[in-house]
Amino acid sequence: MFKIVNREEMAQGTIVLNEIEAPRIARKAKPGQFVILQANEKGERIPLTMADVDPEKGTITIIYMIVGKSTALFGKMRVGEDYFAVIGPLGKATHIEKKGKVVCVGGGTGIAVLHPITRGLKQIGNEVITILGSRNKDLLILEDKMAKVSDTLHICTDDGSRGHHGFVTDVLKDVLEKEDIKLVVAIGPVPMMKFVSKITKEKGVETLVSLNPIMVDGTGMCGGCRVSVGGKTKFACVDGPEFDGHEVDYDELSKRLQAYQSDEKMSMDICKQAEVK
Amino acid sequence: MVETKVKKEQTPRVKMPEQSPEVRRRNFMEVPLGLTPEMAQTEASRCLQCKNPACVEGCPVSVNIPGFINKIVEGDFEGAAITLWQKNALPAVCGRVCPQEIQCEGKCILGKKGTPVAIGYLERFSADYAREKGTVELPKVAPKTGKKVAVIGSGPSGLTVAGDLIVKGHDVTIFEAFHQSGGVLVYGIPEFRLPKAIVASEVSTLEKLGVKIETNSVVGATVTIDELFKEGYDAVYVGVGAGLPRFMNLPGENLIGVFSANEYLTRTNLMKAYLFPEYDTPVARGKNVVVLGAGNVAMDAARTAMRLGAESVKVVYRRSRAEMPARAEELHHAEEEGIEFVLLTNPVQFFGDEKGRLCGMECLKMELGEPDSSGRRRPVAIAGSEYTIECDLAVVSVGAQPNPLLTNATPEITLNKWGNIVAHPVTGKTTKKGVWAGGDIVTGMATVILAMGAGREAANSIHDYLTIGW
Numbered sequence: 165m166f167k168i169v170n171r172e173e174m175a176q177g178t179i180v181l182n183e184i185e186a187p188r189i190a191r192k193a194k195p196g197q198f199v200i201l202q203a204n205e206k207g208e209r210i211p212l213t214m215a216d217v218d219p220e221k222g223t224i225t226i227i228y229m230i231v232g233k234s235t236a237l238f239g240k241m242r243v244g245e246d247y248f249a250v251i252g253p254l255g256k257a258t259h260i261e262k263k264g265k266v267v268c269v270g271g272g273t274g275i276a277v278l279h280p281i282t283r284g285l286k287q288i289g290n291e292v293i294t295i296l297g298s299r300n301k302d303l304l305i306l307e308d309k310m311a312k313v314s315d316t317l318h319i320c321t322d323d324g325s326r327g328h329h330g331f332v333t334d335v336l337k338d339v340l341e342k343e344d345i346k347l348v349v350a351i352g353p354v355p356m357m358k359f360v361s362k363i364t365k366e367k368g369v370e371t372l373v374s375l376n377p378i379m380v381d382g383t384g385m386c387g388g389c390r391v392s393v394g395g396k397t398k399f400a401c402v403d404g405p406e407f408d409g410h411e412v413d414y415d416e417l418s419k420r421l422q423a424y425q426s427d428e429k430m431s432m433d434i435c436k437q438a439e440v441k
Numbered sequence: 442m443v444e445t446k447v448k449k450e451q452t453p454r455v456k457m458p459e460q461s462p463e464v465r466r467r468n469f470m471e472v473p474l475g476l477t478p479e480m481a482q483t484e485a486s487r488c489l490q491c492k493n494p495a496c497v498e499g500c501p502v503s504v505n506i507p508g509f510i511n512k513i514v515e516g517d518f519e520g521a522a523i524t525l526w527q528k529n530a531l532p533a534v535c536g537r538v539c540p541q542e543i544q545c546e547g548k549c550i551l552g553k554k555g556t557p558v559a560i561g562y563l564e565r566f567s568a569d570y571a572r573e574k575g576t577v578e579l580p581k582v583a584p585k586t587g588k589k590v591a592v593i594g595s596g597p598s599g600l601t602v603a604g605d606l607i608v609k610g611h612d613v614t615i616f617e618a619f620h621q622s623g624g625v626l627v628y629g630i631p632e633f634r635l636p637k638a639i640v641a642s643e644v645s646t647l648e649k650l651g652v653k654i655e656t657n658s659v660v661g662a663t664v665t666i667d668e669l670f671k672e673g674y675d676a677v678y679v680g681v682g683a684g685l686p687r688f689m690n691l692p693g694e695n696l697i698g699v700f701s702a703n704e705y706l707t708r709t710n711l712m713k714a715y716l717f718p719e720y721d722t723p724v725a726r727g728k729n730v731v732v733l734g735a736g737n738v739a740m741d742a743a744r745t746a747m748r749l750g751a752e753s754v755k756v757v758y759r760r761s762r763a764e765m766p767a768r769a770e771e772l773h774h775a776e777e778e779g780i781e782f783v784l785l786t787n788p789v790q791f792f793g794d795e796k797g798r799l800c801g802m803e804c805l806k807m808e809l810g811e812p813d814s815s816g817r818r819r820p821v822a823i824a825g826s827e828y829t830i831e832c833d834l835a836v837v838s839v840g841a842q843p844n845p846l847l848t849n850a851t852p853e854i855t856l857n858k859w860g861n862i863v864a865h866p867v868t869g870k871t872t873k874k875g876v877w878a879g880g881d882i883v884t885g886m887a888t889v890i891l892a893m894g895a896g897r898e899a900a901n902s903i904h905d906y907l908t909i910g911w
Contacts (some may be wrong), residue, residue, distance in 0.1 A: 250658070381619070
């Protein structure tokens with residue numbers, strides 16, 4: 165039903181790409197939208213923003229880091245195997261328009277989500293400056309693809325093994341000083357989006373972030389993905405997943421992402437024990 | 442005749458055997474255990490077989506109640522099920538979740554002086570008997586008409602429409618957003634009130650009749666109604682329910698541990714979080730739980746929390762006992778299981794710890810004032826009566842609104858000011874040609890059987906359209 169037709173490992177096997185047959189979704193999906201996936205009948209429903217779609221081939225691509233039991237299950241599936249469920253396209257598409265000079269900031273697997281948006285911004289005629297960050301050079305993904313859709317590409321690593329030794333925010337500050345930037349799109353870990361937004365707010369530069377809170381249905385039915393934006397409660401699944409970066413309550417989001425920490429650990433431990441046996 | 446009537450009134454109404462409260466409050470197995478054939482026959486023999494049965498008038502789908510009860514008296518239990526199926530595609534469900542006390546049983550003549558016939562128990566008995574035996578023939582399907590109908594949503598109204606139209610010879614496909622069909626019957630109503638195996642069996646009967654089900658299909662996102670018409674569907678029925686939870690907009694409502702009833706129940710029921718870690722989806726297991734609201738969904742949430750191991754569960758409601766909207770049976774079951782009702786109390790705000798987890802809820806005490814627009818006495822806050830209830834889990838169960846996902850993608854369907862679809866009160870026709878709607882998306886949150894009643898009427902209207910014209 166939702167067959168994996170291509171599988172690649174990245175970042176030393178910690179990040180996995182799946183291209184999945186989902187013709188109805190592929191026909192409709194736009195950059196910025198997400199799908200909900202379930203590995204098997206007993207599995208959890210996991211939201212992931214699509215990294216790519218191929219309407220002609222009828223496939224969608226997701227890229228995820230193996231962090232818990234559900235992504236571990238995803239990662240174990242091979243080409244030819246099926247996901248139990250894939251639902252989408254969900255959420256609002258990114259509003260892509262010509263602004264002038266824009267900056268795209270990506271971290272971790274957020275780079276995968278950022279790629280189609282960056283491509284869209286470039287195709288419509290923006291000058292795109294891209295800043296990518298990772299812990300070290302081995303964990304960096306999609307550098308070549310991002311280079312192709314960017315006018316300028318900056319790489320930052322926490323350990324200095326590649327590019328700038330430091331955070332994406334260091335480079336961003338520099339770029340904002342030198343250039344007249346009309347829009348910043350930041351997608352990555354919550355702290356990254358928080359600090360990028362802090363800097364751009366001071367400069368008054370419009371900023372878009374894409375949020376990935378815990379969800380169940382992804383259609384507005386459960387409200388588990390509540391986020392505070394500008395003091396108002398929004399559902400990331402239907403009102404987002406993209407929001408004005410200056411208005412998001414990142415601390416609340418970080419806390420809510422920890423809601424099931426002990427359960428997640430238990431699930432993962434049982435999963436690992438079973439593997440040992 | 443006079444003698445038999447007296448005798449029938451004297452036979453006491455059957456008592457449904459149940460799991461004892463002490464045991465069931467910690468398990469997810471069904472609470473009522475069902476009648477034995479002997480009990481069913483004794484109860485069925487209480488029915489007066491009225492010439493003008495008021496019970497049938499009380500039933501939104503006009504089940505031939507005296508007819509199926511008479512089959513039970515005769516010992517023809519399968520015949521009873523067949524009689525039920527003539528009007529009701531989901532008798533095992535309705536026997537469990539219908540509010541019989543305000544419908545069929547509420548109209549029963551025996552209820553005027555004594556207790557009404559236990560119609561719900563008998564319906565459940567017949568449907569369960571037939572399902573467990575598995576020998577009952579499927580209804581006959583009319584010759585194929587060549588017409589295609591898309592049913593959006595696989596809840597009670599969608600299933601009714603699908604069942605009615607497949608039997609009339611149309612080609613029917615149900616589109617369901619979740620990975621499993623049943624709608625509120627699988628995500629909302631807990632296992633201990635409606636075992637999911639029963640829903641699966643009723644759905645599989647429809648599939649045996651030829652109904653196709655496309656799960657994982659969010660109409661409005663995966664495919665639009667206009668695209669369904671382009672794909673060759675001749676008519677569309679929208680029965681997507683009231684899928685947008687209402688919150689109270691209180692300070693602290695986004696703390697970890699504050700849930701909508703929809704999320705809490707969907708995790709537990711559909712995703713089977715009560716079986717975590719065998720199933721992967723977790724749900725918060727509260728020690729001290731508060732449930733806000735007092736409807737049937739609130740009772741489901743409260744009883745679920747108890748089964749998930751809570752030490753205390755409090756239902757907090759701003760009006761008094763008399764105004765609690767849940768069925769009497771649900772309130773009774775909840776109280777038996779040790780759930781506390783904190784009445785005339787209104788939540789004001791939630792408190793959290795440094796990790797953003799819920800640790801308390803401030804409330805105000807209320808008193809009843811003058812009647813409001815609903816005719817119920819308006820609760821008025823007592824100044825200075827604030828106090829805090831310690832809690833680590835709160836389930837907000839104050840109703841749901843229509844989900845705009847499908848209607849936003851279909852602008853020709855007119856909505857009312859609350860976002861519900863405007864549909865003809867009898868036929869269910871919407872303002873878009875070839876599209877019908879029914880159930881909670883039209884009425885706002887209501888009952889399973891009312892949604893089924895709307896489905897029945899719409900199915901008749903769709904059949905007329907497909908065979909005669911709009």
